[in-house]
Amino acid sequence: MTSLANQILSHWNYLAVITLMMIGLYIAISRGNLVKKVMGMSVFQTSVILLYVSMAKVTGGTAPILIEGRDDIIYSNPLPHVLMLTAIVVGVATTALGLALIVRINEAYGTVEEDEIVAMDRAEDERDLRSEDAS
Amino acid sequence: MSDLASHLPVLQVLIPLLAAPLCFLLRKEAIVLPFTIAVSFACFAISMNLLSQVLGGDILVYEFGGWSRPYGIEYRVDILNAFVLVVVSGIAAVVFAVGPGQARRVIPEGREYLFYSAALLCLTGLLGVTITGDVFNIFVFLEISSLSSYILIALGLNRRALMAAFSYLIMGTIGATFLLIGIGFMYQATGTLNMVDMAHRIQVLGPTKGVLVALAFVMVGISIKLAVFPLHHWLPNAYSYAPPLVSAFLASTATKVAYYLLIRFTFGLFGAALVFETVGIDRLLLPLSIIAMFVGSIAAIYQTEFKRLLAYSSIAQIGYMTLGLSFATQAGVSAGLIHVFNHALMKGALFLVAACVTWRMGGTNLDVMKGLGQRMPFTMAAMVVAGLALVGVPGTVGFVSKWALVSAALEVDALWIAFLIMASSILALVYVWKVVEIAYFQTPEVELERREPPLRLLIPTWILAGAAIYFGIFSSYAVDVAELAAQQVFMVGL
Amino acid sequence: MGGEFTGPFVEMLLFIFMIGMALYIARMRSLFTAAMLFGIFSLLSAGMLTLMDAVDVAFTEAAVGAGISTVLFLGALGLTTSEEAPDSKHGWTALLIVTATGLLLAYAALDMPAYGDPNAPIQLHVAPHYLKDSEQEVGIPNVVTSVLASYRGYDTFGETTVVLTAAVGAILLLGGGVGRVGAGKGRDDEGGRRMSDTPIKMRVRETVILRVVGKALVPFILLFALYVQFHGDYGPGGGFQAGVIFAAGLILHALIFGLDALRRAIPQVVVEIGIAAGALIYGGVGVASMVLGGEFLHYGVFDRHNPAHGQHLGILLVEFGVGITVTFVMVAIFYAFAGRSRQ
Numbered sequence: 008m009t010s011l012a013n014q015i016l017s018h019w020n021y022l023a024v025i026t027l028m029m030i031g032l033y034i035a036i037s038r039g040n041l042v043k044k045v046m047g048m049s050v051f052q053t054s055v056i057l058l059y060v061s062m063a064k065v066t067g068g069t070a071p072i073l074i075e076g077r078d079d080i081i082y083s084n085p086l087p088h089v090l091m092l093t094a095i096v097v098g099v100a101t102t103a104l105g106l107a108l109i110v111r112i113n114e115a116y117g118t119v120e121e122d123e124i125v126a127m128d129r130a131e132d133e134r135d136l137r138s139e140d141a142s
Numbered sequence: 143m144s145d146l147a148s149h150l151p152v153l154q155v156l157i158p159l160l161a162a163p164l165c166f167l168l169r170k171e172a173i174v175l176p177f178t179i180a181v182s183f184a185c186f187a188i189s190m191n192l193l194s195q196v197l198g199g200d201i202l203v204y205e206f207g208g209w210s211r212p213y214g215i216e217y218r219v220d221i222l223n224a225f226v227l228v229v230v231s232g233i234a235a236v237v238f239a240v241g242p243g244q245a246r247r248v249i250p251e252g253r254e255y256l257f258y259s260a261a262l263l264c265l266t267g268l269l270g271v272t273i274t275g276d277v278f279n280i281f282v283f284l285e286i287s288s289l290s291s292y293i294l295i296a297l298g299l300n301r302r303a304l305m306a307a308f309s310y311l312i313m314g315t316i317g318a319t320f321l322l323i324g325i326g327f328m329y330q331a332t333g334t335l336n337m338v339d340m341a342h343r344i345q346v347l348g349p350t351k352g353v354l355v356a357l358a359f360v361m362v363g364i365s366i367k368l369a370v371f372p373l374h375h376w377l378p379n380a381y382s383y384a385p386p387l388v389s390a391f392l393a394s395t396a397t398k399v400a401y402y403l404l405i406r407f408t409f410g411l412f413g414a415a416l417v418f419e420t421v422g423i424d425r426l427l428l429p430l431s432i433i434a435m436f437v438g439s440i441a442a443i444y445q446t447e448f449k450r451l452l453a454y455s456s457i458a459q460i461g462y463m464t465l466g467l468s469f470a471t472q473a474g475v476s477a478g479l480i481h482v483f484n485h486a487l488m489k490g491a492l493f494l495v496a497a498c499v500t501w502r503m504g505g506t507n508l509d510v511m512k513g514l515g516q517r518m519p520f521t522m523a524a525m526v527v528a529g530l531a532l533v534g535v536p537g538t539v540g541f542v543s544k545w546a547l548v549s550a551a552l553e554v555d556a557l558w559i560a561f562l563i564m565a566s567s568i569l570a571l572v573y574v575w576k577v578v579e580i581a582y583f584q585t586p587e588v589e590l591e592r593r594e595p596p597l598r599l600l601i602p603t604w605i606l607a608g609a610a611i612y613f614g615i616f617s618s619y620a621v622d623v624a625e626l627a628a629q630q631v632f633m634v635g636l
Numbered sequence: 637m638g639g640e641f642t643g644p645f646v647e648m649l650l651f652i653f654m655i656g657m658a659l660y661i662a663r664m665r666s667l668f669t670a671a672m673l674f675g676i677f678s679l680l681s682a683g684m685l686t687l688m689d690a691v692d693v694a695f696t697e698a699a700v701g702a703g704i705s706t707v708l709f710l711g712a713l714g715l716t717t718s719e720e721a722p723d724s725k726h727g728w729t730a731l732l733i734v735t736a737t738g739l740l741l742a743y744a745a746l747d748m749p750a751y752g753d754p755n756a757p758i759q760l761h762v763a764p765h766y767l768k769d770s771e772q773e774v775g776i777p778n779v780v781t782s783v784l785a786s787y788r789g790y791d792t793f794g795e796t797t798v799v800l801t802a803a804v805g806a807i808l809l810l811g812g813g814v815g816r817v818g819a820g821k822g823r824d825d826e827g828g829r830r831m832s833d834t835p836i837k838m839r840v841r842e843t844v845i846l847r848v849v850g851k852a853l854v855p856f857i858l859l860f861a862l863y864v865q866f867h868g869d870y871g872p873g874g875g876f877q878a879g880v881i882f883a884a885g886l887i888l889h890a891l892i893f894g895l896d897a898l899r900r901a902i903p904q905v906v907v908e909i910g911i912a913a914g915a916l917i918y919g920g921v922g923v924a925s926m927v928l929g930g931e932f933l934h935y936g937v938f939d940r941h942n943p944a945h946g947q948h949l950g951i952l953l954v955e956f957g958v959g960i961t962v963t964f965v966m967v968a969i970f971y972a973f974a975g976r977s978r979q
Contacts, residue, residue: 017750022742023651028323029738030658035312037730040720042667042712046674048315050658053681053701055322060690062330065759066752070691071779072871073771081754083689084763085779087329089788090278091693092780093795094322096876097285099700099708100802101315103969104289106712107809108296108308110976113716115301120721124305152932159797160919162804166912206790208934212762215790250811256804263801270794282794286801293805323741330748333761343761355744 020061027054039121041112045105052098056091063087150195151204151217154188154227154273155283157181158266165259174255175241178262182238185231185265193224197626203275212336218275220634221627225479226272226402229486230395234265236602237391237490243599244500245297245385257297261391264290268399277325277411278335280403281318284367287399288314291392295384306379313376317366324359327352328411341411349420353412357421360407368400370427370464371434374457378441381453381493386500389449390493393456394486401463401482405475408467409631418470427468432562434461439569443576448506449496451573452489455532458566459485465559466547473553476621476628477546483620484531484539487613491528491606495521498595498603508580515582517590520600522581524607529574531610534567538614542621650684665720667713675706691872692780699880704966707887711973775944776869776951784874785951789933792954793918795876796961803911803965810972850892857885865959869948875955879962886963887970895974904971907964914961921953 015022031054034047063084071085113119116127146153161181168174196202202219205211219227242249242257249257267287271280292314296307329335331352332343344353362373369377381389408417417423438458445451459481466478496506498521503510515522531538544563551559594600613620657677664670678701685694749756766779766787774782784792861882868874890898921933928937935950936943 014746018746018748020647020651020751021745021748023655025738025741025745026655027651027658028741029734030655030662032316032737033727033730033734034662035316036733037727038720039723040667041308042709042716043670043720044312046661046670046709048312049674049701049705050661050677051316051319053678053697055319055326056693056697057681057684058323059326060685060688060693061751062326062748062756062758063690064688064752065754068689070689070872071767072691073767073777073779075777082767082779084758085766085783086335086758086763088690088693088780089783089791091690092696092784092876093278093282093791095693095696095700096795097282097798099705100285100289100798101311102705103708103802104292104805105308105311106708107806107972108292108304108311109712110715110973111296111809112304112308115304119716123721128302128305149926149932156919156922156932160916162797163800163912163915166908205931206933207786208931208936209787213765214787249808253808253811256808260801260804260808263797263804266797279791279794282791282798285798286794289798289801289805293801293808296809327744330756330758333757333759333763335762351747352744355740358740
């Protein structure tokens with residue numbers, strides 16, 4: 008049991024990040040409001056950034072900006088930082104596109120609640136069916 | 143490095159990538175359309191050249207920035223991805239010529255060039271994902287193709303296209319983020335992002351918990367993109383509400399690239415031994431593939447809209463591809479790859495038929511297609527040809543696929559699977575016949591004169607439909623390449 | 637300063653706050669509140685990133701997450717609704733999926749090297765090369781910039797293209813505020829209320845202090861953006877951050893002097909040309925290196941005698957390209973949202 012406790016202690020950072028990721032994923036898949044879905048997605052993506060950067064951290068290290076004439080300094084790993092800069096950009100691009108779609112959906116349906124949109128589509132289908140039967 | 147030939151791998155992606163912002167500057171559709179067509183033809187020519195270079199078994203490597211593996215990013219062309227490059231750029235070359243079609247009505251005035259820009263970006267992303275030898279680069283280009291396909295899908299005429307694009311955006315982003323998490327765990331375990339380097343290190347490591355969880359996340363992420371049953375819910379709406387030309391392009395390329403990724407990660411990164419023997423993914427993939435074959439086909443039978451019918455049929459056809467992979471044999475992978483090529487031709491042709499019907503009738507509900515056999519004979523003939531291919535009638539590409547799949551099934555002594563493949567073909571016959579019956583044997587409500595769509599629509603449709611017959615009769619070209627690709631995948635693993 | 641001891645404590649506190657924020661975002665019915673909470677969440681994560689030595693990432697996260705994303709959320713809310721409807725469905729399936737996923741991740745995470753372990757595989761392979769040799773091979777002290785713009789410069793080109801794609805989407809979907817919009821439903825743009833007339837903005841325009849302070853701030857923001865643009869080699873910063881900040885300055889200008897003033901200064905056509913120009917500069921640098929006999933983005937060929945000098949030049953140019961594209965993309969997205977009338 009102590010070994011598990013020890014492991015949790017030495018990995019607490021990862022566990023906290025995973026908790027955040029899961030809250031984000033939960034918001035993205037469980038909410039009916041489209042704006043909320045996008046927010047959840049953003050929380051999910053931001054947390055993945057923390058996951059990568061956690062991997063890069065070296066205890067006692069510093070930011071990977073070289074200081075001339077010193078070779079006794081420990082630097083954290085720059086590669087995950089680079090990858091996550093890209094991921095942030097991808098994230099904001101997705102958010103912008105998702106929100107642009109939401110604006111258009113709201114104009115077309117008058118709502119941004121998934122249930123209501125599904126109900127409107129279904130009503131439309133039934134109306135079409137009925138008019139077909141009538142003719 | 144100065145001669146042009148050595149730069150071909152990068153030019154494959156760079157040409158459409160630079161063409162996309164150039165569309166912003168050219169602006170006039172009269173210039174942008176021929177420009178886009180020229181770019182897609184250049185891509186196709188390059189991919190054919192790359193394929194011919196690697197068929198002998200050589201592997202082309204291109205190191206970006208002059209940085210050697212594993213410090214920089216590299217492109218890596220072998221038979222497998224050269225084959226997929228040919229399929230993707232070939233379809234683009236045929237389909238892009240058609241232009242935005244009816245989507246023009248929802249595009250802000252004077253902004254048609256952005257449609258071409260989005261199409262080129264989508265092509266760039268798909269080609270970039272296929273050709274790269276770096277796992278993080280896959281993620282970046284996958285996002286280029288995904289974002290542009292959300293945009294293109296949202297351009298459908300029905301307001302439901304917006305919701306279809308949004309749902310796909312959420313699912314696709316979750317899929318891509320899962321892939322990113324998987325890549326993160328792989329990186330954590332190996333310290334590298336280069337696929338060759340990573341594969342060697344994973345071999346040495348063996349199935350650690352990190353590698354196994356990475357495998358799970360990567361596979362789920364790709365399966366969402368590939369629309370593997372039961373992660374397929376985004377696909378029917380996306381393909382049926384998108385503009386028909388967009389459906390034609392995406393249905394015949396996007397899922398194919400996702401299938402390629404599945405094969406690449408299986409054999410080129412985790413290794414067949416780990417994926418099939420240690421984890422036994424085949425034991426999960428096999429039943430899911432078979433369910434997809436039947437659920438997709440049965441759902442297709444009940445559809446009342448042509449494009450939606452085709453979309454459900456795609457779910458079944460993706461089932462055939464993953465079925466091939468789940469045999470975990472060279473013949474199985476080869477059969478899956480043959481079907482990638484063949485399905486791209488048939489579904490491309492059928493969605494282009496949908497584009498023709500939309501041009502004429504304003505929609506693709508099956509009841510507006512009543513009697514179209516007499517009113518649009520050339521278009522409907524293409525529908526019949528591609529439809530028969532979908533069923534798997536001898537003399538068409540569909541037969542070649544089914545033959546390869548059945549042989550692969552018999553090779554592993556799975557007679558019952560061979561039987562199920564035949565059974566699902568009968569279901570395909572039912573839904574194809576349903577459309578044929580409506581088009582040829584039902585009388586339309588309003589009398590229409592005979593008129594075909596313009597040649598810029600009809601010619602691409604017939605190129606693909608014709609290819610579905612040509613490669614059905616002269617099947618050896620595609621089959622040989624697919625077999626060589628599968629062989630290389632199994633021998634080298636990379 | 638006893639960082640060894642206080643470090644984890646601060647980090648834990650930040651995480652507790654962030655988890656609290658995330659849970660609040662999940663529960664909040666008011667979407668405006670949720671958007672603001674998301675901004676705070678991003679800012680906290682930027683703090684966390686700084687503690688983990690990722691200063692460049694933190695800078696970007698603060699500018700993008702707390703800045704641009706929050707503005708986008710508020711803009712979209714201004715055009716749609718600010719209240720979430722009460723939940724009608726039960727989230728049990730979602731909870732099940734999420735719990736299973738989380739447990740799977742935790743299972744793998746506990747097997748990873750401990751947090752901060754200097755002997756983890758990723759600290760021993762590839763990364764040491766960047767830390768050890770980039771100074772000599774590329775010649776600039778910020779290793780993140782070296783890797784970003786040179787070793788993995790092609791990813792960054794892809795990233796620039798992703799941003800460009802977002803602009804294509806925003807303009808195609810929201811019409812760039814010009815011309816006809818919508819699926820031929822006959823809506824007219826004059827009739828509706830514009831986002832730039834939402835209460836927040838009107839208050840900015842009417843409050844003298846905000847107006848004066850804002851007016852004074854704009855040039856400094858633009859200047860700071862230029863500093864960030866050209867200082868990326870030595871400290872945290874670079875084209876992306878600079879572009880976001882520059883765009884923020886322009887957007888603030890629009891909030892004070894009105895959207896039309898900015899539109900007159902930077903018309904839509906210029907914005908679109910700018911978007912393309914940045915990406916083409918980046919690609920052009922790569923093509924130039926091909927013409928000079930190297931691989932795509934091989935900056936070393938720009939100066940045969942001193943490759944590190946060539947690298948420096950190449951990085952400067954591609955970062956400039958990124959900065960231009962990002963600036964104009966952000967402005968294009970702002971135009972697209974702000975020019976959209978409210979139904």
